Amino acid sequence: MELQSIYTVWLRDLVRIRRDRTQLLGSLARPILWLLFLGIGMGPVFHSDMEMPYLHYLFPGIIAMNLLFASFLSAISIIWDREFGFLKEILVSPISRSSIAFGKAASGSTIAVLQGLVVLAFAPLLHISLSFSSLFLLIPSMFLVAFTCTSMGIVLASRMTSFEGFGTIANFVIMPMFFLSGAIFPLDRIPTWLKLLTRLNPLTYGVDQFRWILYGVHRFPVAFDLSFNIFFSLLMLGLAIAMFKRSPA
Amino acid sequence: MIKVQNLAKSFGPLWAVEDVSFSVEKGEFFGFLGPNGAGKTTTINILCTLLSPTRGEATVAGYDVVREPNQVRRSIGIIFQDPSLDERLTAFENLRFHAMLYHLPWRETKERMESLLSMVGLSGRRNDLVKYFSGGMKRRLEIVRGLLHSPQLLFLDEPTLGLDPQTRKYIWTYVRDLQKKEGLTLFMTTHYMEEADQCDRIAIIDAGKIIALDTPTAFKRSLGVGSLEEVFLKLTGREIREEDASEKDQLRDLHRKWIGRMR
Numbered sequence: 001m002e003l004q005s006i007y008t009v010w011l012r013d014l015v016r017i018r019r020d021r022t023q024l025l026g027s028l029a030r031p032i033l034w035l036l037f038l039g040i041g042m043g044p045v046f047h048s049d050m051e052m053p054y055l056h057y058l059f060p061g062i063i064a065m066n067l068l069f070a071s072f073l074s075a076i077s078i079i080w081d082r083e084f085g086f087l088k089e090i091l092v093s094p095i096s097r098s099s100i101a102f103g104k105a106a107s108g109s110t111i112a113v114l115q116g117l118v119v120l121a122f123a124p125l126l127h128i129s130l131s132f133s134s135l136f137l138l139i140p141s142m143f144l145v146a147f148t149c150t151s152m153g154i155v156l157a158s159r160m161t162s163f164e165g166f167g168t169i170a171n172f173v174i175m176p177m178f179f180l181s182g183a184i185f186p187l188d189r190i191p192t193w194l195k196l197l198t199r200l201n202p203l204t205y206g207v208d209q210f211r212w213i214l215y216g217v218h219r220f221p222v223a224f225d226l227s228f229n230i231f232f233s234l235l236m237l238g239l240a241i242a243m244f245k246r247s248p249a
Numbered sequence: 250m251i252k253v254q255n256l257a258k259s260f261g262p263l264w265a266v267e268d269v270s271f272s273v274e275k276g277e278f279f280g281f282l283g284p285n286g287a288g289k290t291t292t293i294n295i296l297c298t299l300l301s302p303t304r305g306e307a308t309v310a311g312y313d314v315v316r317e318p319n320q321v322r323r324s325i326g327i328i329f330q331d332p333s334l335d336e337r338l339t340a341f342e343n344l345r346f347h348a349m350l351y352h353l354p355w356r357e358t359k360e361r362m363e364s365l366l367s368m369v370g371l372s373g374r375r376n377d378l379v380k381y382f383s384g385g386m387k388r389r390l391e392i393v394r395g396l397l398h399s400p401q402l403l404f405l406d407e408p409t410l411g412l413d414p415q416t417r418k419y420i421w422t423y424v425r426d427l428q429k430k431e432g433l434t435l436f437m438t439t440h441y442m443e444e445a446d447q448c449d450r451i452a453i454i455d456a457g458k459i460i461a462l463d464t465p466t467a468f469k470r471s472l473g474v475g476s477l478e479e480v481f482l483k484l485t486g487r488e489i490r491e492e493d494a495s496e497k498d499q500l501r502d503l504h505r506k507w508i509g510r511m512r
Contacts, residue, residue, distance in 0.1 A: 004349065005352075008346060008349040008350055011346075012335070012338070015338065016337045016338065019337055019378075020337075084332070084336065085329060085332050085333035086333055086334065088299065088333045089333045089335075089347070089350075091299055092298065092299060092322055092325075093347075093350035093351060094320075095350055096319075
């Protein structure tokens with residue numbers, strides 16, 4: 001892996017995203033939709049026995065959602081590149097396959113963190129106080145979650161050769177990850193088999209981390225959250241690199 | 250410049266390339282002809298390190314395509330059959346990223362880019378997004394990109410497919426000019442026989458095997474025909490194909506469709 005090659009792959013994706021207004025719009029619309037409709041609609045149902053207002057509970061989950069969606073969308077751009085032939089241009093150039101995979105993971109995570117930051121702009125409206133120290137912790141923690149999701153997306157995209165598959169991924173990966181992460185409902189009153197799934201979901205620990213940073217509330221030890229996500233992201237990155245080495249041109 | 254020994258590539262039970270051997274000299278303009286599905290693109294993909302061969306050996310610019318892929322990649326430029334530009338970037342950005350991918354020193358590369366861009370008449374359009382370019386403009390830009398890192402060898406996989414005669418003529422003028430000036434080796438596939446006629450030597454591949462290799466003049470003389478078109482039809486013609494239109498061809502068709510879907 002060479003730094004310049006990683007930087008090149010990263011830079012290209014960032015230049016492209018700057019021109020893509022629909023993604024920016026999506027990153028704005030998604031949190032509004034979920035916070036406004038779900039947050040306000042479900043608020044009274046949850047309110048009675050929770051330690052915080054539902055909107056406050058939901059807020060870190062919506063950060064995670066924007067990270068999750070943006071990460072997968074970025075990883076999926078590999079399929080576009082394959083479709084439009086640009087992937088070949090990269091594959092015949094003298095840069096290593098691991099640099100390509102790492103560069104993709106880095107650009108996807110950067111874009112996702114930017115979209116995650118969009119959600120933070122809603123914090124004052126919800127009377128959530130953001131200190132500098134929490135922002136300072138939140139950004140690297142968001143990056144870690146995004147890196148995990150992007151690497152996962154790359155693993156899936158490296159095998160996918162058509163867009164028809166994307167709907168399947170959305171239904172069977174993105175949505176379950178989101179629902180079973182504690183983003184929109186607490187995970188302590190669900191049946192054991194479902195609990196097991198939530199424990200294997202890296203997003204669970206991401207959301208837990210965000211909640212700890214924002215409110216000081218958490219379910220798992222913070223060190224465990226962190227190490228699970230680091231372990232999982234390295235595993236996925238390794239897998240993404242391996243897949244990319246055998247990816248069809 | 251290229252040495253290929255008993256090259257073969259299979260996709261599952263199908264042999265897209267069965268047994269191919271040839272060599273291309275430095276500075277040569279080499280034509281690689283054959284009917285659709287004969288194994289041309291598969292061979293090119295192996296030579297430019299996108300596919301690894303199932304059997305056999307190939308060296309490009311003195312480097313082994315399997316063991317030294319990065320050295321091979323640095324020595325070659327490719328104009329793919331299908332477009333391979335980033336349409337959401339400008340022409341300039343496409344070239345800038347190419348330079349970065351090849352780790353080229355920008356100061357010298359910039360000069361080369363300017364001269365190549367003006368050669369293909371795209372200097373004034375450099376800051377436009379590629380998605381607004383016509384087919385011919387995209388092709389010309391791809392040629393600039395393929396030549397930007399001063400390759401020793403340029404692969405052209407049906408480079409003029411779908412282009413109007415004017416653009417075709419221009420493209421050939423640039424490429425031949427560069428061949429003379431820089432001693433560039435050209436390896437081309439095409440279905441246009443008048444283009445193939447320009448080649449120094451031609452290999453004709455059919456059903457994964459090279460069935461003939463000679464100069465265009467020698468081909469015409471030995472077969473006693475007036476045009477390369479007749480040479481091509483005589484060697485790969487209908488009669489031969491019908492005999493061969495067996496299970497294998499059907500499978501090959503199926504495979505082609507499958508590959509098409511994979512893209």
